[in-house]
Amino acid sequence: MTPGWIEKAPEAAQSYVTGRRLDEVECIVADIAGVARGKAMPASKFARQEKFYLPNSIFLQTITGEWAENPAGSFTEPDMILTPDFSTATAAPWTADWTMQVIHDAIDQQGNPVPIAPRNVLKRVVGLYEAKGWRPVVAPEMEFFLVAKNIDPNQPIIPPMGRSGRRAAAKQAYSLSAVDEYGPVIDDIYDFAEAQGFEIDGILQEGGAGQVEINLNHGDPVALADEIFYFKRLIREAALRHDCFATFMAKPIEGEPGSAMHIHHSVVDLKTGQNIFSDAKGRETDAFLQFIAGMQKHLPAAVAMMAPYVNSYRRYVPDFAAPINLEWGRDNRTTGLRVPISDPGARRVENRLAGMDCNPYLGLAASLACGYLGLLEKESPRAECLGDAYNMDEDELPYNLGDALDLMDENAAMREVLGAEFFAVYQAVKRNEFKEFLQVISPWEREHLLLNV
Structure with a gap:
């Protein structure tokens, strides 16, 4: 019954x-x-x-x-x-x-x-948009690695064995044959997603060995955070059926690129249903540029929520397809803030800084909070980056968890948007984790320091 x-x-x-x-x-x-x-x-x-x-x-x-x-x-x-x-x-x-x-x-x-429940934090931010007559829309991208089972944390993580009998290969971005190597896992992901009522916009091979990207359709931030929350579990379960692990660590394999959760943002006027980033003639609006300016100004304080672990910052290194800047550009994947090609109704800003290891509720909340503050502050962004932003000499982002938490704690505007009680709890949890990590002696330290210093 x-x-x-x-x-x-x-x-x-x-x-x-x-x-x-x-x-x-x-x-x-x-x-x-x-x-x-x-x-x-x-x-x-x-x-x-x-x-x-x-x-x-x-x-x-x-x-x-x-x-x-x-x-x-x-x-x-x-x-x-x-x-x-x-x-x-x-x-x-x-x-x-x-x-x-x-x-x-x-x-x-x-x-x-x-106020400290992550789903409620995201609801709070969405509510602030709605109070201004706006509806935020997001479209997340999920990157993750399929890896060989690792039951000994002292051993490095390695790629999984493919159906050919070889380990999954790196540097095969967008290769369909690379995806076919672990096709049975992908088949189960599709089957589980269908049973759960989730719509996948696409699955592709990323640049890392065994690295996969799943794109989701745009929609309500809370609903999509729920989906990512569920997706992480279903992907892990699909991998376990085929004798491998799925990991959402930001940087699980040394020498390979990391896994991001790119977030596409647009904002709709609740009265008209129109994207406020485009005017009646299809041109970019002041609101569009103000949203970008808010992200440039406040993202340094949001990094602690989008890169929440010590491992997260191993993704922020040059030459590994990770954005380490706050530049913005049209159809420019070297910038931290990318404006994809689209028609005016779908004009959006892609935040490429968030890692896949973040809590999806908090990653989306933090990113949306930056854009929201930009819409309120009505400032202009820096000039568009027209070249290779990877080569720009800038030091705007924190490159370790301790510095990121300090920047977060210093930003009063972000505290107001996300809630003071949440800020305090998040700081307490993450500083505890950082303190624990600092007590661990790594293999690198034993190899290079034990007999040489």
């Missing part, structure tokens, strides 16, 4: 359980890292309850499982109330039984959105 709440779910979720007995529901929220936290319960129990509880301390947990100090003071771990957002209900098609996943909204015991 189909549970009554399924009627509130998307069509794909309804189709998945039609004629089947639903066994389990996973009730989930994303923590600061973007890891799914929550509870799994029998479907019959889920149908009888309207909410459940989790301690708000889940947002103080670091990627290593440690706990950051609560910047608000005492560590009493009060419960949050989690209520299902049925519009996010989707299948978990890799499980042995019939299972659904549902993302939950986090509110406090007074009924207010929990």
Whole structure:
């Protein structure tokens, strides 16, 4: 018998359980890292309850499982109330039984959105746009690596074995035969995505060995962050079926390019439905240039959310197809801010700085916050970069997590947009992670310093 709440779910979720007995529901929220936290319960129990509880301390947990100090003071771990957002209900098609996943909204015991929950942070930013009569639109690109199983962290990560019996090769960007090497994994990704109701705009081979890019259609930022959150899990599950790992680390393999989450942005006028980046004659507007100026001004303070780990900054190196600048240009992939070729209705700005290791809710929130501030501040960007921005001698971006956190903490405008409580918690979690990393002695240090200094 189909549970009554399924009627509130998307069509794909309804189709998945039609004629089947639903066994389990996973009730989930994303923590600061973007890891799914929550509870799994029998479907019959889920149908009888309207909410459940989790301690708000889940947002103080670091990627290593440690706990950051609560910047608000005492560590009493009060419960949050989690209520299902049925519009996010989707299948978990890799499980042995019939299972659904549902993302939950986090509110406090007074009924207010929990300000440190990443999904709520993104909703806050979208709400600021809407209060000005705008609707932000995004289109993310997801890059990731398929790699051989790595069960010993002391061993380097290597590419997976392809169907030819050879390791996946690098420097094969856009090669269809390279994608065919791990075709069975891609087939499962397509099948899982279809079962979950997700539309893939395209899959292609990137420049790294075993590196794949998936493009998503443009749409609502919260809905697309939900999809990326789900996609990371389904891609990992598809890889595990074929004896390999999928990783979203920014730089998993030494000597290979890193994995980005490029974000395309446009803004629509709520009254007219028109893209505010183009005027009635199809020309670029002041708002378009102001959005770019806001990104140039505030992105240094947003990097800590778009490059959230020490490994993230290994992607920011010259000559590895990663933007390490805040220049902007039309159809110029060497700039950190690219304006793709498009018709006036689809005019947009692509932020190429974010890494695929970021929490999608926070990466989108931070990027949108920069553009929003630009629209308010009404400043002009620097002159367009017409050449190779990789060769420009600039030092505007932080190149390690500590410096990035300092720039974030100093930016009062970003704190106001994203919320002071979130800022404090994010700083606490990330500084804890950075402190832990600084206590680790690397193989490079042992090799070159042990007997030479």
